[in-house]
Amino acid sequence: MPFWEKIKQSFRNLMAGRHGVDQLSVTLVWVGLALYLITAVAGLEVLSLLPMAIYGYTIFRMFSRNEEKRAEENRRYVTAKNKVQTNIRQARTRFKNRKEYKYFRCPNCKAWLRVPRKAGVVTVTCGRCHNSFTQKA
Numbered sequence: 001m002p003f004w005e006k007i008k009q010s011f012r013n014l015m016a017g018r019h020g021v022d023q024l025s026v027t028l029v030w031v032g033l034a035l036y037l038i039t040a041v042a043g044l045e046v047l048s049l050l051p052m053a054i055y056g057y058t059i060f061r062m063f064s065r066n067e068e069k070r071a072e073e074n075r076r077y078v079t080a081k082n083k084v085q086t087n088i089r090q091a092r093t094r095f096k097n098r099k100e101y102k103y104f105r106c107p108n109c110k111a112w113l114r115v116p117r118k119a120g121v122v123t124v125t126c127g128r129c130h131n132s133f134t135q136k137a
Contacts, residue, residue, distance in 0.1 A: 018063050019070040024077040028058040102137045 001009075032054035039047045064070050090112065094103045101114040108131040115122055119137035126132075 017065055019065070019067050020062055022061075022070070022074040023081075024074045025058050025061055027077070027081075028054055028061075032058065102135075104135060106131055107133060 032051040035047070035054065036051040038044070039051065061070055061073070094112070094114075097103075097114075100117060102117050103112060103114045105111065106113055106126040106129060109126060109129040111126055111128040113124060113126060113135075115124060115135060115137040117137055121134055121136050123132055124135045
């Protein structure tokens with residue numbers, strides 16, 4: 001067996017039953033790198049241990065054998081990230097279409113709704129909670 005294959009097999013054996021890399025771990029590595037660069041450029045020695053703590057936690061997560069807990073942490077992170085990305089995407093769409101539509105929230109469930117501008121006073125029914133109310137466009 002070639003030398004590199006032995007190293008690969010040794011690493012596979014080491015990582016067997018461990019959590020490994022997930023989206024939260026990758027994000028933590030990038031956050032740690034960004035904080036390291038900020039502390040290095042700004043000369044903030046007080047915060048210089050923070051990137052190392054983040055890297056330590058990332059390594060702990062990767063080598064953890066408690067896969068259920070690490071998977072739950074990653075699931076919460078992905079859910080929060082997707083919610084933020086959806087809010088940003090919807091805000092961009094609302095901003096782009098602001099001249100054609102009037103956007104407002106349902107008073108009952110707070111869902112975003114839209115009506116064409118210059119439609120006058122209209123009765124709107126929310127698609128999510130089916131609440132009806134009048135709105136001036």
